[in-house]
Amino acid sequence: MDAEARFPSEAVSALRHSGLLGLTLPDEVGGLGAGPHELVEVISSLAGACGSTAMIYLMHVSASMTVAAAPPPGLPDLLSALGKGDMLASLAFSELGSRSHFWAPVSKSRRTRDGVFLEARKSWVTSAGHADLYVASTLNSDADTVDLFAVPASAPGISITGDWRGLGLRGNASNPMGFEVEVPATNRIGEAGTGFELMLQTVMPWFNLGNAAVSVGLSESAVAAAIRHTSAARLEHLDQSLSALPTIRAQLAKMSIDLSCTRAYVEQAAGRIAEPQEDTPLHVLGVKAAGNDAALRITDAAMRVCGGAAFSEHLQVDRYFRDARAGSVMAPTADVLYDFYGKAITNQPLF
Numbered sequence: 001m002d003a004e005a006r007f008p009s010e011a012v013s014a015l016r017h018s019g020l021l022g023l024t025l026p027d028e029v030g031g032l033g034a035g036p037h038e039l040v041e042v043i044s045s046l047a048g049a050c051g052s053t054a055m056i057y058l059m060h061v062s063a064s065m066t067v068a069a070a071p072p073p074g075l076p077d078l079l080s081a082l083g084k085g086d087m088l089a090s091l092a093f094s095e096l097g098s099r100s101h102f103w104a105p106v107s108k109s110r111r112t113r114d115g116v117f118l119e120a121r122k123s124w125v126t127s128a129g130h131a132d133l134y135v136a137s138t139l140n141s142d143a144d145t146v147d148l149f150a151v152p153a154s155a156p157g158i159s160i161t162g163d164w165r166g167l168g169l170r171g172n173a174s175n176p177m178g179f180e181v182e183v184p185a186t187n188r189i190g191e192a193g194t195g196f197e198l199m200l201q202t203v204m205p206w207f208n209l210g211n212a213a214v215s216v217g218l219s220e221s222a223v224a225a226a227i228r229h230t231s232a233a234r235l236e237h238l239d240q241s242l243s244a245l246p247t248i249r250a251q252l253a254k255m256s257i258d259l260s261c262t263r264a265y266v267e268q269a270a271g272r273i274a275e276p277q278e279d280t281p282l283h284v285l286g287v288k289a290a291g292n293d294a295a296l297r298i299t300d301a302a303m304r305v306c307g308g309a310a311f312s313e314h315l316q317v318d319r320y321f322r323d324a325r326a327g328s329v330m331a332p333t334a335d336v337l338y339d340f341y342g343k344a345i346t347n348q349p350l351f
C-alpha cells in the first residue's frame, strides 16, 4: 500500500465485514456499543500494521460519532448504515483559507428553494473518492456560524480536485475536494449554527484520542522492529549483536519507557472520555499532542538505532517514521494543542 500509494480497499472491506466500522455506535443501530478504551485498542492495533488503514478508520469513526450526536432527519437510515458497516465516512473540514484551523471554514452555504447549496473547496479529505459519506463544514450565509452537513458521495457536484502524494500515510487518498452540491436542509447535522459546538464536543474527543492511538500503534511497531533488528544484526568481528552496544541499549530503553508513559496517558485519557470528569477537556487537548510527539521521538530513535538497514527501507521502520509525521500536522496540530492546553491551565479563553 505504501509503495504504491494505493488506497487499502482490502483492509477497508475487511473492516466493513468484521463489524468494526460500527465499533463505537450503539447496538440499536447495528453497532458494537464499545467505547474509548476499545477504540484505542483497535486503532493502535491497526496502526501497528498499516498507518493508512488506521487513519482511514479513525476518520470514519469521527464522522460516524458526529452523525450519531445529532442524526440528520433527512437521512433516517444513515446511522444504521454506518453502524452495520454499509457506509464508509470521512470528515471534510480543512480548507486552504483557514488551513489547520479546522473549526473555522471560510466556504459558505446558502439557502435555495429546495434546500441548501454548499460551495466549498476542501484541502484534504481522507478517503476522498472512496468514502460513501462526507461530513462537510461550511459557514451559513444567514449568521456566519458553522454548519455540518451529511453529504452522500452520490450527490451530484462533488469532485476530487488534486492528487494525494504524502511523505507517509500514502494509502490515505487525502485528496483535495470540491463541493458544489445541493442537499436538503434536513441533511444538516444538528441545529443551524451548532457545527462549531459539535466539532469541539464530539469530533475533538474521538479524533484526538484516536489520533493518539495511531501514534501509539506506530510507536509500538517501531520499538518492536528496533529491538528485533538490533538483536539479530551481528558484529561478527566482535562476536556480539548491535543490541550489546551500550549506546544502542540505552536508546532502546528510552524508546520503550517513552512508549509505556505515552500508552498510560492515552489509556488515562480514554478513561476520562468514557467517564467525563473536570479534567476531561485537558486530556482531550493533551492526548493528541503527547501521542504525536512521542511517535516523532520514538520513530526517529528507531531510525537511528537501525542505521542503514532502516534508511535503505529493508525494515518497515522508515514507514513507521514517515507515517508518524502526519499526526502532529493533522488538525488540531500538536503546536495548536499545546497553545490551547497552556491557555486552559492559565484560565485564558481558548478562542
Ligand SMILES: Cc1cc2nc3c(=O)[nH]c(=O)nc-3n(C[C@H](O)[C@H](O)[C@H](O)COP(=O)(O)OP(=O)(O)OC[C@H]3O[C@@H](n4cnc5c(N)ncnc54)[C@H](O)[C@@H]3O)c2cc1C
Pocket: 059, 090, 091, 092, 093, 094, 095, 098, 099, 100, 101, 102, 124, 125, 126, 127, 166, 169, 172, 174, 326, 329, 330, 331, 332, 333, 334, 335, 336, 339
Ligand atoms: C495525512 C493527512 C490526512 C488528513 N485528512 C484530513 C481529513 O480527512 N479531513 C480534513 O478536514 N483534514 C484533513 N487533513 C488536514 C489536516 O487536518 C490539516 O488541516 C492540515 O494538515 C494542515 O496543514 P497546513 O499546511 O494547512 O497547516 P498550517 O495551518 O499552515 O500550519 C503550519 C504550522 O503552523 C502551526 N500553527 C498554525 N496555527 C497555529 C497556532 N494558532 N499556534 C501555533 N502554531 C500554529 C501549525 O502547528 C503548523 O506547525 C489531513 C492532513 C494530513 C497530513
